[in-house]
Amino acid sequence: MRLVTAAEMREIDRRAMEEYGIPSIVLMENAGRWVAQVVASRLGRVAGKRVVVLCGRGNNGGDGLVAARHLWQQGAQVKVFLAAEPESLRGDALTNATIWRRLGQDFYPLLSPTGPQAFKLAIARADAVIDALYGTGFRGELPPEIRPVVEALNASGRFVVAVDIPSGLEADTGQVRGVAVVAHVTVTFGLPKLGLVLEPGVRYVGELLVADISLPLPLIAGNGPGRYYLTGEMVRSWLPSRPPTAHKGNFGHVLVVGGSRGMIGAACLTAAAAMRAGAGLVTLAVPRSWQEIAAAKLTEVMTLGLPETPEGQLSCAAWESLKPLLPRFTVCALGPGLGRHPETVELVKRMVAEIDLPLVLDADGINAFAGEAHLLKRRSSPLILTPHPGEMARLLGVKAAELADKRVEVAERAAREWEAVVVLKGARTVVAAPDGYTGINSTGNPGMATGGTGDVLTGVIAALWAQGLDPFRAAAAGVYLHGLAGDLAAEEKGEAGLVAGDLLEKLPLAWRHTAATEEAKEQHGLSCLG
Ligand SMILES: NC(=O)C1=CN([C@@H]2O[C@H](COP(=O)(O)OP(=O)(O)OC[C@H]3O[C@@H](n4cnc5c(N)ncnc54)[C@H](O)[C@@H]3O)[C@@H](O)[C@H]2O)[C@@H](O)CC1
Numbered sequence: 001m002r003l004v005t006a007a008e009m010r011e012i013d014r015r016a017m018e019e020y021g022i023p024s025i026v027l028m029e030n031a032g033r034w035v036a037q038v039v040a041s042r043l044g045r046v047a048g049k050r051v052v053v054l055c056g057r058g059n060n061g062g063d064g065l066v067a068a069r070h071l072w073q074q075g076a077q078v079k080v081f082l083a084a085e086p087e088s089l090r091g092d093a094l095t096n097a098t099i100w101r102r103l104g105q106d107f108y109p110l111l112s113p114t115g116p117q118a119f120k121l122a123i124a125r126a127d128a129v130i131d132a133l134y135g136t137g138f139r140g141e142l143p144p145e146i147r148p149v150v151e152a153l154n155a156s157g158r159f160v161v162a163v164d165i166p167s168g169l170e171a172d173t174g175q176v177r178g179v180a181v182v183a184h185v186t187v188t189f190g191l192p193k194l195g196l197v198l199e200p201g202v203r204y205v206g207e208l209l210v211a212d213i214s215l216p217l218p219l220i221a222g223n224g225p226g227r228y229y230l231t232g233e234m235v236r237s238w239l240p241s242r243p244p245t246a247h248k249g250n251f252g253h254v255l256v257v258g259g260s261r262g263m264i265g266a267a268c269l270t271a272a273a274a275m276r277a278g279a280g281l282v283t284l285a286v287p288r289s290w291q292e293i294a295a296a297k298l299t300e301v302m303t304l305g306l307p308e309t310p311e312g313q314l315s316c317a318a319w320e321s322l323k324p325l326l327p328r329f330t331v332c333a334l335g336p337g338l339g340r341h342p343e344t345v346e347l348v349k350r351m352v353a354e355i356d357l358p359l360v361l362d363a364d365g366i367n368a369f370a371g372e373a374h375l376l377k378r379r380s381s382p383l384i385l386t387p388h389p390g391e392m393a394r395l396l397g398v399k400a401a402e403l404a405d406k407r408v409e410v411a412e413r414a415a416r417e418w419e420a421v422v423v424l425k426g427a428r429t430v431v432a433a434p435d436g437y438t439g440i441n442s443t444g445n446p447g448m449a450t451g452g453t454g455d456v457l458t459g460v461i462a463a464l465w466a467q468g469l470d471p472f473r474a475a476a477a478g479v480y481l482h483g484l485a486g487d488l489a490a491e492e493k494g495e496a497g498l499v500a501g502d503l504l505e506k507l508p509l510a511w512r513h514t515a516a517t518e519e520a521k522e523q524h525g526l527s528c529l530g
């Protein structure tokens, strides 16, 4: 499903109104009505239930007023706390405030001296609270007079439904500066906002429901360049099928080049992951003295021994040995466990410049270009890069902390500049392609923050690429399946003791879940209303 920024959503709203003639009040009515419907469905019988609605001065508050009216009509006892003077409301929000008044209903002033205390008393007895303080118009941090109100709400343990976006969360970045509403359910309108699926925003959202508020389909349907939330349904349609007459030659031959003294396991994980992700054949090339060890560890994988330095890392001569063999491979994964010996760095640079195979570059393969990212452009083959934030920062010559709240933009810019698919790893991995497609992953858990999981990802992506997916889809499906394998492993074993090898075990199951239509729908991370 497509993801939008606040500005993109505003533009869609504007076009719905101007080009299609849908009045904004209709959009607001639909929005508020969906919120009321969600609250009603969670409360069971609405009559007699106590609902508190927190409304701000903007259109988000207007949506809250519509929801208040519908719940009142169904017999709920509704209290609206307004964080503004009623006279200061404008447009559709003012219209809905006027209707509320004409129904004989009051506003409770949230910002009067006694407002916060009255709000606390009201929520103590409430069956549900609707947060309609701020929506996509919000930037920065909550005003000091609103903070204690939100803190009281979060501490109350009440059932909270956020309107469009939890108040205090920035729609574009997912950043929370200080405090924000922690919702059980967020009903977002038209399309999910980027900040709802990024860290840390995703932790404030609860269950995410996307409501159809009558925005015209041509404005919200998306299959062109843009940002997408990588859901099971989306990835399912990309997975290659296996015809009954298939043979191993149909699913590509992945060459993994990596490993060094002390880090042979990394390359072995990549090779094993490529097998588990459906590659027809996998060959692992390691420094010569480690070939026997690798062969003993991996039953299904073929091995190659390459020239090495006295320290047990691949030497420049490895390239000459490898070159004549390249025509037999479909995709090369370079980097896991290589180490940073100057000769190995030189080898990586030459390989990236000269290889004529699709290339997945990871770990020390990426570090070989630290501060010299421009050299990545000097190549003739398609490239997928899989940096974690530290590696990305080294490539760009900046501090990792500087990238934290602009992960999407950083990955997108890098993809364009280096003409490569960039997989910026971390919670909510971002996959960006040079042609403007971006994916935000929906799977994965903190248990995966453990040595070797990145090596597994590289193998999965290489295998999918070798099976014929285009590089963006190979990378996007790879991060999705890899995260889902992590989720399945964590479900069984918990997060703390999860190791990279567990992901290998769960990869076939992750594939099976994703390929099954109904299960893929469940792995949405979001549901659609209407
Ligand atoms: N046609 C439309 O545009 C539609 C808009 N809808 C709703 O309208 C919302 C957007 O409405 P608005 O653009 O009026 O904005 P909001 O209602 O999100 O915000 C309102 C006010 O908050 C102020 N504000 C922003 N950051 C602040 C901060 N840090 N501290 C204090 N005040 C701050 C803004 O200046 C603005 O006056 C959406 O989230 C959605 O809920 C829906 O009704 C559907 C249709």
Ligand SMILES: [K+]
Binding pocket: 060, 131, 132, 133, 134, 135, 162, 163, 164, 165, 166, 167
């Ligand atoms: K809100």
